[in-house]
Amino acid sequence: xxxxxxxxxxxxxxxxxxxxxxxxxxxxxxxxxxxxxxxxxxxxxxxxxxxxxxxxxxxxxxxxxxxxxxxxxxxxxxxxxxxxxxxxxxxxxxxxxxxxxxxxxxxxxxxxxxxxxxxxxxxxxxxxxxxxxxxxxxxxxxxxxxxxxxxxxxxxxxxxxxxxxxxxxxxxxxxxxxxxxxxxxxxxxxxxxxxxxxxx
Amino acid sequence: xxxxxxxxxxxxxxxxxxxxxxxxxxxxxxxxxxxxxxxxxxxxxxxxxxxxxxxxxxxxxxxxxxxxxxxxxxxxxxxxxxxxxxxxxxxxxxxxxxxxxxxxxxxxxxxxxxxxxxxxxxxxxxxxxxxxxxxxxxxxxxxxxxxxxxxxxxxxxxxxxxxxxxxxxxxxxxxxxxxxxxxxxxxxxxxxxxxxxxxx
Numbered sequence: 001x002x003x004x005x006x007x008x009x010x011x012x013x014x015x016x017x018x019x020x021x022x023x024x025x026x027x028x029x030x031x032x033x034x035x036x037x038x039x040x041x042x043x044x045x046x047x048x049x050x051x052x053x054x055x056x057x058x059x060x061x062x063x064x065x066x067x068x069x070x071x072x073x074x075x076x077x078x079x080x081x082x083x084x085x086x087x088x089x090x091x092x093x094x095x096x097x098x099x100x101x102x103x104x105x106x107x108x109x110x111x112x113x114x115x116x117x118x119x120x121x122x123x124x125x126x127x128x129x130x131x132x133x134x135x136x137x138x139x140x141x142x143x144x145x146x147x148x149x150x151x152x153x154x155x156x157x158x159x160x161x162x163x164x165x166x167x168x169x170x171x172x173x174x175x176x177x178x179x180x181x182x183x184x185x186x187x188x189x190x191x192x193x194x195x196x197x198x199x200x
Numbered sequence: 201x202x203x204x205x206x207x208x209x210x211x212x213x214x215x216x217x218x219x220x221x222x223x224x225x226x227x228x229x230x231x232x233x234x235x236x237x238x239x240x241x242x243x244x245x246x247x248x249x250x251x252x253x254x255x256x257x258x259x260x261x262x263x264x265x266x267x268x269x270x271x272x273x274x275x276x277x278x279x280x281x282x283x284x285x286x287x288x289x290x291x292x293x294x295x296x297x298x299x300x301x302x303x304x305x306x307x308x309x310x311x312x313x314x315x316x317x318x319x320x321x322x323x324x325x326x327x328x329x330x331x332x333x334x335x336x337x338x339x340x341x342x343x344x345x346x347x348x349x350x351x352x353x354x355x356x357x358x359x360x361x362x363x364x365x366x367x368x369x370x371x372x373x374x375x376x377x378x379x380x381x382x383x384x385x386x387x388x389x390x391x392x393x394x395x396x397x398x399x400x
Contacts, residue, residue: 083397142398143397143398144396144397144398145390145394145395145396145397145398146398147390148387148390148391148396149383149387152379152383152384152387153387153391153396155363155367156360156363156387156388156391157360157391157396158363159359159360159362159363159364159366159367160356160357160359160360160363162359162363163355163356163358163359163360163362163363164359166359167355167359179352183349183352184352187348187349187352187353187356188356190345190347190348190395191348191353191356191357191392191395192391192395192396193395193396193397194345194395194397195345195390195391195392195393195394195395196344196345196348196353196357196392196393197283197343197344197345197393197394198342198343198344198345198346
């Protein structure tokens with residue numbers, strides 16, 4: 001216990017600051033100096049909490065990945081017809097993305113220049129693959145359009161979902177001017193699976 | 201005419217190099233020094249062709265913007281029912297994105313720190329707005345699902361289309377392992393307007 005300021009930091013609050021700086025400057029472009037300045041504590045105080053910036057990255061993307069993989073263990077993702085499970089996972093992925101916005105943003109921007117980044121990319125691909133497998137199962141059930149390439153459709157679905165990190169901001173953050181999260185999750189599911197068009 | 205090397209450069213080929221470097225390093229992170237190294241010509245040789253990096257950015261994003269705005273003047277975008285025009289513009293936007301991949305990639309990554317960047321963002325918003333207006337017209341015709349917020353759906357549609365710059369690579373570039381462009385454009389339109397699901 002040296003200073004009051006230092007005492008206010010926990011690994012958790014430090015993580016919040018680190019993720020913000022990583023997202024602003026890029027992980028590669030962030031030094032311990034940047035983190036120290038942003039947190040308002042010395043580098044040695046940071047080292048008191050974590051081994052280095054790699055550990056902060058690992059913890060941050062773990063939070064995003066735990067949220068995403070957690071979805072796959074939920075009853076809605078593991079029981080019932082594949083198409084229902086795919087829709088469920090799509091809706092919940094949007095929800096986790098919104099709930100853990102800075103952490104998922106960081107996960108999606110990781111470039112693979114370091115070991116921790118490559119591990120994050122690998123885990124992310126694993127999640128994408130699990131969803132791709134569900135999509136394939138839904139196609140095998142005859143519940144997905146046969147004239148659409150499933151691998152391509154899965155990429156487009158993730159492209160749409162992941163684009164949210166570029167423009168979605170919680171309502172509270174914009175004083176009510178933001179987007180209704182529940183409606184957004186539902187819109188993604190409706191657009192992707194039922195399409196925007198009423199009739200032909 | 202000083203050296204043979206210098207003679208091989210035209211504003212067009214210089215632009216190709218500049219766009220590649222801008223996309224790799226980010227526009228903000230690119231100096232005339234970087235451009236000179238990448239092009240293998242002196243800075244003064246570059247100034248012989250263009251006033252500076254801002255002019256290169258302007259030319260590069262203009263190429264993307266000309267391609268995109270050109271779509272809106274095509275008969276398919278200006279005649280017929282709004283829903284048909286929206287589908288046409290969606291398909292053509294994907295096609296222009298694939299044909300002008302590095303230029304559209306640059307346009308989508310522009311951040312607005314300089315006058316040229318802000319101009320590019322402004323023009324891009326203008327294009328998005330034109331498509332949003334078409335979507336609204338299709339909704340007014342009763343051709344879009346009434347339970348979906350059109351502004352949100354338009355953002356998601358662009359999110360899906362724009363995500364292509366992250367993963368689409370032309371077939372030739374990967375020796376046949378890439379993605380079929382025509383099929384991709386069609387898949388985007390089918391996913392967005394008819395949905396992936398066969399029946400409910």
